[in-house]
Amino acid sequence: MDYKVVMPRLSDSMDEGMLVDWKIRPGDRVKNGDVIAEVESDKAVMEIQTFKSGVVKSLLVDAGTVVPVGTGIAVIDTDAAGAAEAVPAEKAPEAQHPAAETKPAEVKPAPQQAADMPKPAEPPETVTVPSSPDIIDIILGKEISEAIPSSFSGGSASPRAREAAARYGLDIDALQKEGVLPVPAHFDDIKRYYIRRYFTPKALELIARYHLSTDLFESGRKHDEAEVKRYIETHEIPLPEPLDIAKRSMIAMLNEAAKKPVYHMSDTLDARLFERYESKEATVTVWLLRLFAEAMMRHRSFRMTLDTDTVQVWPNADISLAMAEGELLYMPVFRSLNKKSVAEIAQELQQYKSKLKARRLSPDDLTGSTFGISNLGMTGVAQFDAMINKNDCAIAAIGAQAQAGIAVTLTVDHRIVNGYQAALFMQELKALAVDEMFFKEAAK
């Protein structure tokens, strides 16, 4: 089968090219990737390669001739004996271009890049470009299919490709003559050419980010980033941000929490002792952890979790604390707080903070609590209520310190703790908040 090498379009502005020098002669054996000629376009001289193996049948253009893009310049007989194992022509110019040989599909567009290549015998302007009509595919990194099958029975484009070309206002025959569309052309070839031709890379990036289709934009003219931006604004297109694993698990957890039969209970704790004993390390949050732990040890209901046919009563006070990192919420667990001093708790809190920053919390860090605390007091919010974490029986939402004291709202799972028990627990919290002995002990 005869394979015709055509003058490729090497730049947008190129209409014709001069054949500077032939690297092959009729009768030479060439293989896929071999450099066959040098072509001058604009100011650069570029090498062109063949994408078929075979024997050179004839050269259609003399060196030094200028021909329009798409003109046939050489014929290679791909069926010639030994074509499959064709060895390169004797002068084997590609031996000097290892990069060109291993990656024939790569275009080296800039002369200065080519200058880095180890080819002392060539002028520095020389760059390597393929002579295949699939030049756009090559630019886009698409592998070149082994072109026309032996069973191919004619025709230049599939019906779907023709339908798309008509819709996009593209002239398949002309583009194939120019060598920018393969023969036969399929839908993907048309679409790729169209997108490449009419959309700037930045516009495409935006279209991809917003999950839009290029078909939303009128065909036949160029579209840039600004236009896509306008489209997004006028059509109120939201930016779809995929949920990462952390967000997904948070949503699942909250959906579970929303199913729990809960009630709320609010009161205020006296803030004076907190103010007196708080320090840079032993913050209000640290004191709250210790204080709630103490109350939990005196009220077993708040050390309970619900299983299928039992409630589990846990021996120590294990509290999960709501901590934010960006838009994410984590509930790391502080274990056996009843046995820890305020200093130890403060240290643990610091450790969790750095783990959170590094996103290095382990599953172990996030399980094993029976009660939760969410403290938004530092933001000045007066009062709020919280969602119960995982298997916890309740959570305390802490508001800002005001004249009346610190606002505490309990959200309690009614299946585990009744209102009366919760009221006693609240009473305990209030008593501890004014119990200086407790603060003194815990500060040790």
Add this chain to the structure above:
Amino acid sequence: MLYREALNRAIDETMAADGTVVVLGEDVGLYGGSYRVTEGLVAKYGEERLIDTPIAELSIVGNAVGMAMAGLRPVAEIMTANFSLLAFDQIINHMAKYRYMSAGKIALPMVVRFPQGVSRQLAAQHSESYEQMLSAVPGLIVLAAGDVNYAYHALKYAIMSDDPVVFIEHELLYNKKGEVDFDADIDPFKARIVKEGSDITIVSYLKMVDDVMEAVPQVEKELGKTCEVVDLCSLNPVDYKTLEASLKKTGRIVVVEEDHKTGGYGAQITSWAAEEMFYSLDAPPIRIAGEDVPIPYNRTLELAAIPTPEKIAKRIAEWGKTNGL
């Protein structure tokens, strides 16, 4: 549940629900059917409703036609497709035509069931497929059960339908395992998307659906594209809507059938694609079918005569590569 158990259950349930449902055929009663489809039913419903007939296919279908005209819901079993040829006069001239000839006054609520296709060395006279002939007869509904769940729901529909139905099974499917969703609302005329994909539509039916599913991973690996596999289920009428939606998405269609290629049923699907879907086609529609030879007895030659997962994968990959994939 096995395919044959699903068929058994469908017959059992319709017999329990409707006293006019009767089964007739060779060895369907005491023996429980050549492929055990009617196993245990004679003990439940008696010899009056599970009628063992002589080896005379024309009379089996002829009697069923008469029963249907007189108000029963007969389910006639023919042991294998090749033997149905003896009953073609009754199937084509009578079963398919009476409603038309009587200006709609006579309904024929009947089913003719048989297995077809290449099994294991049953040779040329017991391995044929006749969906192409039966689908060409106006007045007949032709269903092809390639899936256990579909087999259960479609046979129940066929028995309770007032229209004559040819219900095609496949010799190698009787022991196929599958889940049956008894509460599912299955439209027997709707093609089944067995697997979703975006680049190639592969249409098939009966056992070839399984072979296609075996071939698909290799095709997808080789081409780096995804295949959508469609089980036609109803061969007449055809669910062109489902095919159209799939083909619009993929632009490429392959039909895989076990029958001989020349004059085979798959030609109907590819000709539809060419006639109706021309401007959606990104590659020539192809058929992968059996060779134009009587099915050989020799196992090696038998497999050489029909599509196998390996052959299907190879052909689709080659075709894809030479057509822009």
